[in-house]
Every structure is written in C-alpha cells, then in structure tokens.
Amino acid sequence: MKILLTGLLLLLTYNCIAQTSIHGRVTDQKGNAIPGVNIYLKGTYDGTSSDPDGTFTMETGESGTQTLTVQAIGFRSREITLEIKGQPVTLNIALDEAINQLNAVTISAGAMEAGDEKKSVVLKPLDIVTTSGAMGNITAALLTLPGTSTVGNDGRLFVRGGDASETAIYIDGLQVGNAFGSTTSNVPTRNRFSANLFKGSFFSTGGYSAEYGQALSSALALNTLDLPLRNQGDVSIMSLGGGYTQTLVRNDRALTASANYYNLAPYQSLVKQNFDWEKAPSSWDSEVSLRQKWGNAVTGKAGFIKAYFHTEGSNMAIWQKIPGNDGRGDRVKLNNHYNYGNVSFRHSGGKGWLFYGGAALSDNRDAIQFNTDDIKQVNRIFHAKIVAVRDFSSQFSVKNGLEYYAKSYSETLSNQNQTRQFYDNLFNHFVEATYYFSNRLIIVGGLRSGHGTLAKQTWLTPRFSVAYKLNNQGQFSFAAGKFKQLAEEKLRIYQTDLKNSAATHYILNYFIVNNNRTFRAEAFYKNYDKLFTFKGLASTPKNIALNGSGYAKGVDFFLRDKKTVKDTDFWITYSFVDSKRKFAAYETKVQPAFAPKHNGSVVVKHFVTAMKSLLGTSWSWNSGYTYNDPNLPGEMQRKTKAYSDLSLSISYLPKPNVILHVACSNVLGRQNVFGYQYASQPDEEGSYAGKPVGQGAKRFLFAGLFITLSKDKKANQLNNL
Amino acid sequence: MKKLAQIAIAIFFTFLSASAQDSPYQKAMKKEIAKLIESDSLSALQQSANAFGRIAELNPNEWQPAYYQSLAYTFQGLDKSLSIDKKDEVLAKADKLAQKADALSKNNAEIVALQGFVLMAKLNADAASRGQSLSGPVLQTFGKARAMDPKNPRALALTAQMEYGMARFFGSGTEKACGYAKESLAIFASQDEQALKAALSPTWGKALAEKMAKTCQ
Structure with a gap:
C-alpha cells in the first residue's frame, strides 16, 4: 500500500x-x-x-x-x-539576414537626395530655404552641390559640362516644361516653384534611372508635401512683394491656395542698377493644391492623390547696349504667361504591388518685342505616365512604366505675318529590375525605349548601376547608361525632323554618412555624340545637323559636417570639370562658356540660441568662363577672371511663428564678369568692339517677414521655413 | 453529512473563485507588464518585447499586447548607447506595432499618445536635423490624444516634455509646459492604479510627470 x-x-x-x-x-x-x-x-x-x-x-x-x-x-x-x-x-x-530597406546599401552614384527620412541624403528640405544666397530659389541651393556650375547671367542648372536644357525637371514624377521664368538674354532667371511646396527632392548629376529620359545630363525630381499638419495661414511681406497662403486640412484631405505678387521697381529705385531697365520685372502667381489620402497602411491597401495647379504672369522691358554703339541699344520687352497643372496618384495595392502615375500639362506663352519686331512663342508639353512596381520578395522588385508626351511649339512673327509650328508625339516604355544580394550589395538594371513621331526614330537606352557597402558604413557605387534628347524647341522649329543627341555616362562614387558627417567623392566620364551644329547666328541658324560631339570628365567632392563645431552646420564642395565639345556654331571642340574648370562652394549655418537666430553665409567660386574673342584667331580663346560671390543671411525668430529673414548677396561687391559680347562688324581700325557681360547690380539685398497664423492656440506654430 | 455538505460547498466556492481568476492571457499580460516597467536594460526590454510578441500571436484581437510590445521598442529607441541606425530600426518596429494596435482599437487616446511618443523618440535620435521637421507632427499627435481624452496623464506628461524642450529652444516661457506637467501629476495621483492594472490599462509615465514637475520648480 x-x-x-x-x-x-x-x-x-x-x-x-x-x-x-x-x-x-x-x-x-x-x-x-x-x-x-x-x-x-x-x-x-x-x-x-x-x-x-x-x-x-x-x-x-x-x-x-x-x-x-x-x-x-x-x-x-x-x-x-x-x-x-x-x-x-x-x-x-x-x-538568414533580412533585407532592411532602412540600412541597406543604396545607389548613390550621381544621386543627391534631399529628404527627412532617408539615410543617403545630402540636404534636408529645409536647407533650400536656409542656404544663404539661395533666396528661396531651389536651383540656387542646388548650385552649392557638387557637379554643378554657377552661370551668373543665366540662373539655370548647369551640370557637368552640360547646358541648362540637358536637365529635366519633374514634380511628383511628371515633367515640367519651362520650369524657369522667361527672361531676356543675360538677365538671370529663377525657378518658378516655391521651395515650401516640396518635402524632398532627388537631384541626379548623371547615371540616373530608366524612369527618366529626354535629358542628356541631369534629372531633378521634386516631391510635393503630403498632408499638411493643420489649418494655417502664411503671410509673407518682402522687400520685393508679398503673398498669402491658406491651408485647410480635414482628416484625410487638404487644400492649399496661395497668391503672390512681386515687383522690383521700388527696390531698383533705391539701389543702383547696372542694367538699363525701362520697366523693372514684376510678376504675380497663384497656386492651388489638393490632396486626398485613402485606405489603411496596416492592411496594405492605401493611396494618395494630389492635384496641383500653378499660374503666373510676368513682364519686363530692358534696353541692352550693343557693343561698339553708343546708343541705348536694343529694346526688349517681354510678357510671359505660364500655366502648369498636374494630377498624380500613388496606390499600394497589397501583395507587393505599387502603382503610381498621373498627367501634367505645361503651357508657356512669351510675347517678345525686340525693337520693332513682335514675336509670340507658345510651348506646350503634355506628359502622362503610369508605373507598376512589383516586389517579388524583399530582395527582388521590377518596375514597369509607360509614358506619353505630346509637345507643341509655335512661333509667330507678327510683322512678317509668319507662323512656324510643330507637333510631336513621344512614346516611352521603361523597365527596371532591382536585386539585393544582401544588405551590402545591390544591382539595378534598366532599359528605356522611345519612339518619336516627328523624328521618325526609335531608340533604346540601357542603364545599369551597382553599389556595395563596406564595413565602415561607407559605400561604393558605379553607374553607367545611355541617354537621348531631342534638341530644344527653339532650334527644332527650323528643322523639325532632327533626331536625338546622345550621351553616355560612367560614374564611380564613394559615399559615407557617419555621425552627422557626410562625405561624397565622385569621378565621372561623359561622352556626347550627335550634338546639334549649325552655321551662322543662333537667331537665324542655317545647315542644322547633328555633327557635333564632345566629352566631359572630372571629379567632385562634398563634405558636410554638423558635429565638429557646436550649433554649426557647414558643407564644402569642389568640382573639377574638363569638358570640350563641338556644338552650335563652333567649328572645333571648345570648352563651353557654361563649364568652368574649377568650381567650389562653402555654406555655413550657425544657430545662436541667445539671439534666436540662424546666421548663414555661403561663398561660391569658379575659375572663370571661356569666351570667344573675334579679334583673335581660333575659337573660345579667352577666359574671364575668376567668379566669386560671398553672401550673408540672418533668420531671426522672435516667436516660433514669426521669422524675419535678411540676406545680401555679393557683400564684397566684386564685379563679376560672365563673358564678353562683341560687335558683329569690325570698326574702322579692323577690331571688334567688346563689352563685358556682368551682374545686374553690385549686390542684391533681400528682407522678408514671414508670419504663420493658426487657430491651434495650444500648439506651437513652427513654420516650415 | 453536514460536514460533507460543507466540503462540497467549500469545493464549489474554490471552483468558483478559480474561474473568477485570471485567464492565461491576463496572467501572462500582468506578469509581463510588471516586468516591462522594471526593465532597465536593452536586453530586458528586448525580452519584454519578445514576450508581448508571443502573447500578441495568441491573442490577435487584443490591442494591449501590440501596445506594450511597441512601448518596449520605443524605450529601446531612447537608449543613448544605440547608434542612430539602430534606433531607427527599433523605432520603425515600434511604429508598425503602434499602427497595428491602432487598427485593433480605433480612436484610443492611449495608442495615439504612444504614436506621438514613437515620433518623439525618432526626433530625439537625431534632434539636430529632425527637430524642425518632426516637432510639429509630435505636438500635433499629442494634441490629438489630448483631444480624445483630456485626462490622459501620459499624453499630458509627454506634451509637457516636448513643450518644455521647445520653450527652452526658443527661449520662451515654460509656463505652458509646466501646466501640462502639473495636470498630469494630479491625474496620476487621483487614479486607482490597481484597478487600471487589473484591466491591463497603461499606468506608466508617473515618473516622467514627476521629473517634469520637478524640473519646473
């Protein structure tokens, strides 16, 4: 028991x-x-x-x-x-290691991102507005990055020996035509779009994805803000004008509307100008944007639709001296009206599917009075795009896209009762596959094909890139690709069946971000083929053909440091470009005026808490612009003195919702020269009279007061400036 | 016989009280919540996150396991010894879990406050470059939580911390921040902590409110 x-x-x-x-x-x-x-x-x-x-x-x-x-x-x-x-x-x-998109290697060859979330960024969206000398102009801020050249009498983006038309600009993936304001020759322009619209940007100086075409040198993709935070009104009162923006937010949708007016006349009456203005530039613009979100990110089916409309008008009248002539010169009057609208969407459909796309229309109208000649130019670009991305696993994804462009351009010479115009259709398909071998190694291969009805040409452009991450967080990437682009409208109108020009890029990049320090070094080689050439003057080109060719090669460096000096953020850029090309009316290969050999910039921002102020300075420099002197044998024999511009700015925040911004460019008052213009005929002694192309004024001073009004009394009102 | 009846009744009551006892889910949750509050190291916090992950798997319709798992990752994301990359990695996880909790329990002030807390931890990971872009969303999320439940002491204490930091940055007065801290502390004092614990409701944050109130003095 x-x-x-x-x-x-x-x-x-x-x-x-x-x-x-x-x-x-x-x-x-x-x-x-x-x-x-x-x-x-x-x-x-x-x-x-x-x-x-x-x-x-x-x-x-x-x-x-x-x-x-x-x-x-x-x-x-x-x-x-x-x-x-x-x-x-x-x-x-x-x-097994999982692919982690947060920390995995990224393709950094050619690419410079501005964003808040991602790792491989060189700029924050905020940097564009707080960079001294940029004056809120997106392009000016990008000109402090490697691979770019400042061309002071133009103002557009010049990348690695390419001219400004070689950069394509996109908003939410859709192309923008005439992204820069219309201007007369040698008067610099600015980007039409306010920096406050965008949450981030992707700027590539070469070797970019098959998603981008019709650009020989560069792509700039700007992404607009998603949902704003709250209802608010933003008032700006500036030395050049003023504006108001109202934002309304309700749950998953938002509406923003803004209107601005600028007039340089009062400022120019106070500060001596080098240019002979008859009527100072003035402009107005108005924008409306609508956003609607749907779905639930957790269930995987969610999306966003955005609509954006921009309209603006501007006018100016200027007298431009003719070299060797004592008179006031040519009178140029310009009236511009510009409209841009786009509707874009993004939808993740679950099971690894992502769809995005949309449609955009740009419409630019210039009415130019050149002395007694009246010229009307109308440029229209319609772009539609649809893309499907499928993630087959966390390692492998494929992107497939279709694009359609309709382009039209017309030029009317009223006095001669003459009109020229053309209509062109472009069809594109692109496919791109991305494969992560591990968190360290990624390969992307793409193919872009296109067909143009006017050029009667079909083309294929392959793209390839690979990146490898080292143990120390640094990474190497290599990118190569072929790129095609049709000539600018102003030239194509003379010969509408012109085929594509071509470029081939090879880029090797090293990139490291560590502990608030970023270093980037890049070497590149770019080969140009079938560049357009003509005989005679650019205004009346003869014998237009694609007989040009050329190259650009060089290295550039970028260092950004937010750590070494307390409360101070600075970056230093140096770009070396060796470029020669036979193009336009040149008979030999020359170094283009827009490709200075050595380019550098230094940007410093220092926050002084006791003064509640952000102090900024930026210095940009290059070794000088080449120019053609008809008094000497050969072409592009001479070079201007070095270009240098030091600017200062201060942003004072007396309250979180009030910002006072004062900025001054070229504080040292240096007389920069961007080239020389010569008389078309020699004088009695047989020499061509010349005159320098310079700055509109010694300095440019800007002051602005930005106030944000919001009903949310309890919340602090941090402006997006 | 009388004795037998007494025994029977006793046994009956034993059974009754046994059935009134906690379910395995509640038992596991109570144990892990107590552990999480005590956790003072990264590995303890990871163990805690793992434990809530296991509970969540068995109880997919309860919001609390996802909430606490997210909280365990958020606490990790505030650990000064981690690199920014590592912080972002755990906070991405925390964010995902908070979203999951939100999908299970809509318009829950506790969860919205947690979402704000995750954002605030993201901001702290790289305050110099994220301050400007994230301060707005952080304050807005806390504001949303307070609007849903004006008496949520965690939303109030976290708002106090955020407002205090911003007031210092702009050199403005800290009255508003301190008001939130005081309000939070008073609510903590008036709450029946045991009852909340029994309901598996969040009770953390008192130490933060005390710290903020002390800083204000």
Missing part, C-alpha cells in the same frame, strides 16, 4: 513537472551570436529570448509535434518542427 502510494505520488509529481527543456544557440550564417531572439512554441505561451551570447533555454509542458518559431530584428524568421517526447532538445539555429 505504501509502495503504491509512493508510486502514485511520484507519478503525480512527474506529471506536474513533465517539462521538456529546449536549449541551444542562435547565430547568423557566419556563426556570430544573435542576442534578443524571440524563440517560442507556436500556439503556446512557452517561449524565451536568447542571451547576449546567443544561447537560450526554455521549458515546455507540451508534447508531440510542435512548431518552434525563431524571430529576430534584421533576420528572416524561421519555423522549425520539433518532436517533443520528454527528452531535452538541443538546437543550433542559423538565421
């Missing part, structure tokens, strides 16, 4: 503690321990976490066939089937 009882007791005890022990170690594929791994039997509360040395021990009361789940951040989860029969189980588990 006693024995029986003891036996029963033993059995009971055994039953109570009939626990099976499971233990082992979790490592990566190289045998390194993974701590903090979640290990548990599926469908039970039995589980544990691995120790710092990767070992784990757990007990379970379960028996039979069970599934052991092993999960760790940064690794792919594994499920292991176990047979639990009361015997202790020993397991050594090796996990």
Whole structure:
C-alpha cells in the first residue's frame, strides 16, 4: 500500500513537472551570436529570448509535434518542427539576414537626395530655404552641390559640362516644361516653384534611372508635401512683394491656395542698377493644391492623390547696349504667361504591388518685342505616365512604366505675318529590375525605349548601376547608361525632323554618412555624340545637323559636417570639370562658356540660441568662363577672371511663428564678369568692339517677414521655413 | 453529512473563485507588464518585447499586447548607447506595432499618445536635423490624444516634455509646459492604479510627470 502510494505520488509529481527543456544557440550564417531572439512554441505561451551570447533555454509542458518559431530584428524568421517526447532538445539555429530597406546599401552614384527620412541624403528640405544666397530659389541651393556650375547671367542648372536644357525637371514624377521664368538674354532667371511646396527632392548629376529620359545630363525630381499638419495661414511681406497662403486640412484631405505678387521697381529705385531697365520685372502667381489620402497602411491597401495647379504672369522691358554703339541699344520687352497643372496618384495595392502615375500639362506663352519686331512663342508639353512596381520578395522588385508626351511649339512673327509650328508625339516604355544580394550589395538594371513621331526614330537606352557597402558604413557605387534628347524647341522649329543627341555616362562614387558627417567623392566620364551644329547666328541658324560631339570628365567632392563645431552646420564642395565639345556654331571642340574648370562652394549655418537666430553665409567660386574673342584667331580663346560671390543671411525668430529673414548677396561687391559680347562688324581700325557681360547690380539685398497664423492656440506654430 | 455538505460547498466556492481568476492571457499580460516597467536594460526590454510578441500571436484581437510590445521598442529607441541606425530600426518596429494596435482599437487616446511618443523618440535620435521637421507632427499627435481624452496623464506628461524642450529652444516661457506637467501629476495621483492594472490599462509615465514637475520648480 505504501509502495503504491509512493508510486502514485511520484507519478503525480512527474506529471506536474513533465517539462521538456529546449536549449541551444542562435547565430547568423557566419556563426556570430544573435542576442534578443524571440524563440517560442507556436500556439503556446512557452517561449524565451536568447542571451547576449546567443544561447537560450526554455521549458515546455507540451508534447508531440510542435512548431518552434525563431524571430529576430534584421533576420528572416524561421519555423522549425520539433518532436517533443520528454527528452531535452538541443538546437543550433542559423538565421538568414533580412533585407532592411532602412540600412541597406543604396545607389548613390550621381544621386543627391534631399529628404527627412532617408539615410543617403545630402540636404534636408529645409536647407533650400536656409542656404544663404539661395533666396528661396531651389536651383540656387542646388548650385552649392557638387557637379554643378554657377552661370551668373543665366540662373539655370548647369551640370557637368552640360547646358541648362540637358536637365529635366519633374514634380511628383511628371515633367515640367519651362520650369524657369522667361527672361531676356543675360538677365538671370529663377525657378518658378516655391521651395515650401516640396518635402524632398532627388537631384541626379548623371547615371540616373530608366524612369527618366529626354535629358542628356541631369534629372531633378521634386516631391510635393503630403498632408499638411493643420489649418494655417502664411503671410509673407518682402522687400520685393508679398503673398498669402491658406491651408485647410480635414482628416484625410487638404487644400492649399496661395497668391503672390512681386515687383522690383521700388527696390531698383533705391539701389543702383547696372542694367538699363525701362520697366523693372514684376510678376504675380497663384497656386492651388489638393490632396486626398485613402485606405489603411496596416492592411496594405492605401493611396494618395494630389492635384496641383500653378499660374503666373510676368513682364519686363530692358534696353541692352550693343557693343561698339553708343546708343541705348536694343529694346526688349517681354510678357510671359505660364500655366502648369498636374494630377498624380500613388496606390499600394497589397501583395507587393505599387502603382503610381498621373498627367501634367505645361503651357508657356512669351510675347517678345525686340525693337520693332513682335514675336509670340507658345510651348506646350503634355506628359502622362503610369508605373507598376512589383516586389517579388524583399530582395527582388521590377518596375514597369509607360509614358506619353505630346509637345507643341509655335512661333509667330507678327510683322512678317509668319507662323512656324510643330507637333510631336513621344512614346516611352521603361523597365527596371532591382536585386539585393544582401544588405551590402545591390544591382539595378534598366532599359528605356522611345519612339518619336516627328523624328521618325526609335531608340533604346540601357542603364545599369551597382553599389556595395563596406564595413565602415561607407559605400561604393558605379553607374553607367545611355541617354537621348531631342534638341530644344527653339532650334527644332527650323528643322523639325532632327533626331536625338546622345550621351553616355560612367560614374564611380564613394559615399559615407557617419555621425552627422557626410562625405561624397565622385569621378565621372561623359561622352556626347550627335550634338546639334549649325552655321551662322543662333537667331537665324542655317545647315542644322547633328555633327557635333564632345566629352566631359572630372571629379567632385562634398563634405558636410554638423558635429565638429557646436550649433554649426557647414558643407564644402569642389568640382573639377574638363569638358570640350563641338556644338552650335563652333567649328572645333571648345570648352563651353557654361563649364568652368574649377568650381567650389562653402555654406555655413550657425544657430545662436541667445539671439534666436540662424546666421548663414555661403561663398561660391569658379575659375572663370571661356569666351570667344573675334579679334583673335581660333575659337573660345579667352577666359574671364575668376567668379566669386560671398553672401550673408540672418533668420531671426522672435516667436516660433514669426521669422524675419535678411540676406545680401555679393557683400564684397566684386564685379563679376560672365563673358564678353562683341560687335558683329569690325570698326574702322579692323577690331571688334567688346563689352563685358556682368551682374545686374553690385549686390542684391533681400528682407522678408514671414508670419504663420493658426487657430491651434495650444500648439506651437513652427513654420516650415 | 453536514460536514460533507460543507466540503462540497467549500469545493464549489474554490471552483468558483478559480474561474473568477485570471485567464492565461491576463496572467501572462500582468506578469509581463510588471516586468516591462522594471526593465532597465536593452536586453530586458528586448525580452519584454519578445514576450508581448508571443502573447500578441495568441491573442490577435487584443490591442494591449501590440501596445506594450511597441512601448518596449520605443524605450529601446531612447537608449543613448544605440547608434542612430539602430534606433531607427527599433523605432520603425515600434511604429508598425503602434499602427497595428491602432487598427485593433480605433480612436484610443492611449495608442495615439504612444504614436506621438514613437515620433518623439525618432526626433530625439537625431534632434539636430529632425527637430524642425518632426516637432510639429509630435505636438500635433499629442494634441490629438489630448483631444480624445483630456485626462490622459501620459499624453499630458509627454506634451509637457516636448513643450518644455521647445520653450527652452526658443527661449520662451515654460509656463505652458509646466501646466501640462502639473495636470498630469494630479491625474496620476487621483487614479486607482490597481484597478487600471487589473484591466491591463497603461499606468506608466508617473515618473516622467514627476521629473517634469520637478524640473519646473
């Protein structure tokens, strides 16, 4: 009886503690321990976490066939089937690395991103407005980045020996025609779009994705803000004009409307101008943007639709001196009206599908009076695009897109009762595959094809890039590709069946971000082929053909440091470009005027808490612009003196919602020269009279007061400036 | 016989009280919540996150496991020893879990406050470059939580912390921040902590409110 009882007791005890022990170690594929791994039997509360040395021990009361789940951040989860029969189980588990988009290698060749979230950024959206000398102009801020050249009498983006028309600009993936304000020759222009519209940008100086075409040198993709935070009104009062923006937000939708007016006349009456203005530039613009969000990000089906409309008008009248002539010169009057509208969407459809696309229309009308000649130019670009991206796994995805462009251009010479025009249709398809071998190695291959009805040409342009991340966070990338572009409208109108010009890029890049320091070095080689050439003057070109060619090669460096000096953020850029090309009316290969050999810039921002102010300075420099002197044999024989501009700015925030911004360019008052213009005929002594092309004024001073009004009394009102 | 009846009744009551006891879910949650509040190291916080992950798997319709798992990752994201990359990695996880909790329990002030907390941790990871773009969204999210439940002491304490930092940055007065801290502390003092714990409701944040109130003095 006693024995029986003891036996029963033993059995009971055994039953109570009939626990099976499971233990082992979790490592990566190289045998390194993974701590903090979640290990548990599926469908039970039995589980544990691995120790710092990767070992784990757990007990379970379960028996039979069970599934052991092993999960760790940064690794792919594994499920292991176990047979639990009361015997202790020993397991050594090796996990595969998961592709982590946050930290994985990215293609940084040619690319410079501005954004808040991503790692590979060189600029924050805010930098564009706080960069001294940029005066809120997106382009001017980008000119402090490597690979660009400042051309002071033009104002547009010149990239690595390419002219300004070689950069294509996109808003939310859709092309923008005439993104820069219309202007007369040698009067610099600015980007039409306010920097406050955008949450980020992607600026590529070469080797870009198959998604971008009709650009020989560069692509600039600007992405507009998603949902604004709150209802607010923004008032701006500036030395050049003023404006008001109202934002209304409700749940998943938002409406923003703004209107601005600028007039340089009062400013120019106070500050001496070098240009002979009859009527100072003035402009107005108005914008409306609508945004609607839908779906739920957790369920995976969610999307966004944005509509954006921009309209503006501007006019100016200027007298431009003719070299060798004492008179006031040519009178140029310009009246511009510009409209841009786009509707874009983005939708993630679940199961790894993402769709995006939209349609955009740009319409630019210039009415020019050149002395007694009246010229009307109308340029229209319609762009539609649809893209599907499928993630087959976290490692492999394929992007497929279709695009259609309708372009039209017309030129009317009223006095001669003459009109020329053309209509062109472009069809494009692109496909791009991305494959992550690991978090360290990525390869992207793409192919873009196109067909133009006017050029009667079909083309294929392959693109390729690869990036490898080193142990120290640094990464190397290489990109290569072929790029095609049709000539500018103003030239095509003379010969509408002109085919594409071509460029080939090779780019090697090193990029490292560590602890608030960013360093980027890049070497490139770009080959140009079939560049357009003509005989005679640019205003009346003859014998237009694609007989030109050329190259650009060089290196550039970028260093940004927010750490070394307290409360100070600075970046230093140096770009070397060696470029020669036979193009336009040149008979030989020459260094273009827009490609200075050495280019540099330094930007410093320092926050002084006691003064509630952000102080900024920027200095930009290049080794001078080449120009053609008809008094000498050959072409482009001479070079201007070096260009240098030091600007200062201060942003004072007396309250979180009030900003006072004062900026001055070229504080040292240097007389920069961008080239020389010569008389078309020699004088009695047989020499051509010349005159320098200079700045509109010695300095440019800007002052603005920006106030944000919002009903949300409890919340602080941080402006987006 | 009387005795037998007494025993029977006793046994009956034992059963009754046993059935009134916690379910395995509640038991596991209570144990892990207590552990999480005590956690003072990264590995303890990871163990805690893992434990809530296991509970969440078995109870996919409860918001609390996802909430606490997210909280465990958020606390990790505030650990000064981690690199920015590592912080972003755990905070991305925290964000995802907070979204999951939000999908399970709509318009829950606790969860919205947590979402604000995750954002605030993201801001802290790289305050110099994220301050300007994230301060607005952080304050707005806390504001949303307070609008849903003006008496949520965590939303108030976190708002106090954020407002205090911003007031210092702009050199403006800290009255508003301190007002929130005081309000939060008063609510913490008036709450029945045991009842909240029994309901698996969040009770953390008192230390933060105390710290803020002290800083204000």
